Amino acid sequence: MVETPLFDRLTIIGPGLIGSSILRRARETGTLARHLIAADRSQDVLKRVQELGIADQTTTSLSDAAAQSDAVILCIPTRSILPVAEQILPFMPPGSILSDVASVRSNLGPTINAQLPQGVSYIPAHPMAGTEHSGPDAGFSTLFENRWTLLIPPENTPPHALKKVEEFWQRCGARTRQVDDQYHDQICAMVSHLPHLLAFTICDTADRLSTDIRGDVLEYAASGFRDFTRVAASDPVMWRDIFLSNKEILLKTLERFQNDAQAMADAIRNEDEEAITQRIERGRRIRQSLIENKQA
């Protein structure tokens, strides 16, 4: 059964990893939107999008694109979302939907919600998926499959618009769930932001060892360290933005972690075998649960 496309004209602002994955998914299924517009400040990015053939139309004019769309998704760095939203909202037609895929909610929701023109809805949705790569070449149509997408609808979101966005992400293959801003930011701090911070830090620590050890560290990187370095290859600007946007919650989560690391260090210093084993065993339990939840 061929499904009608959810949207007539969909604009992706920022066709990077996430944005170009949405475009590819839309191309592949034909059921997300009838007409695909990629908008970006960069001519080079748009040129690449054209070469890849993943949009029907490209433009550097974000407002033009917004004015002719019934859905716009901002797939840009977290700290650019508010200024860009403020730029394009005045041009968005009644009945259209604005969305974003920001990694941190902070107070984006209420702020943007307060500026919506009549008849325009705002339903952000964060797909919990990604790789360490960036740009239009990085995306793929199955990125969101079997991954969670968290919907974070602000107050007074019209139910039909919410339903549409939820259906959109389900057609991307994602499982969907609604959460509030605070909860979203706490979950993301734990499963994404803190792990990235730790990965950046351990690479930093290794990088600043004495020259001969540093070179050898790279040589002998066993799987533990290599996992960290893969994560650490992510885009610095994006992650700087995320850390700053989720500052309070991230720092609190890091503090919990630091305390737990200190407790493990104390257990080692005191040669407390039972305490050490206990802490390690907890890690296995979480892993077991993960496998059962098929996220592993």
Next chain:
Amino acid sequence: MVETPLFDRLTIIGPGLIGSSILRRARETGTLARHLIAADRSQDVLKRVQELGIADQTTTSLSDAAAQSDAVILCIPTRSILPVAEQILPFMPPGSILSDVASVRSNLGPTINAQLPQGVSYIPAHPMAGTEHSGPDAGFSTLFENRWTLLIPPENTPPHALKKVEEFWQRCGARTRQVDDQYHDQICAMVSHLPHLLAFTICDTADRLSTDIRGDVLEYAASGFRDFTRVAASDPVMWRDIFLSNKEILLKTLERFQNDAQAMADAIRNEDEEAITQRIERGRRIRQSLIENKQA
């Protein structure tokens, strides 16, 4: 050209991940040893080894196995190595070689070296390879391919014996290099022990969140967290032993890490964009170097 097997009778004590990988490699190439003996305290483990067909002979008598071998490799938990070495050394014939694959050198080298019977050599070698799995089923013959094996020969090691062990590991597909005890333990702390400690800790931190967040953390585990949990699935006893054996160096390395994490936290708290970006960018550089060194 068919190479003569390096050893006549090789005993693997502890046919787990590493031990059973050596046995499989030996079976596959036929050039490591002519006759393979698997020794272990556990009848169940030996039964499994027999079922897998990866040894010619199995025994629970470590001394018997040692007495009839020209090479013995201890592939057992780090803290068991000294007691087992002391148990079997009196039975080892002149011209035979004792080795181990301990994850931490500590002062094992000098201690065992001082107890060698006449004509017996001791050349430990640590293959920098592994997975989070354990036991005789976990091994595979290509585990060591293109990975480094560090040889840590104590003082006065006979050159011909050292050469033989080096050739052994090269026939396992490994690249080899000689280092001293202190250097070995520092490298391993950085590339393996500390990453594992951090992985155990972050899983611990997540595990002790409030019940609803905890469950969701597992649900939404994005790739950053999942990498950690994979590492954290490792054997608790093995890692407890490693942490305790490398206690001083590990704690010092952790302290460096904690200071660096604190510096990143301060940069975030102060919203120092440049400092944050710098620290993240260092991670990318290490990653780039790793790729160039083909470890990635």
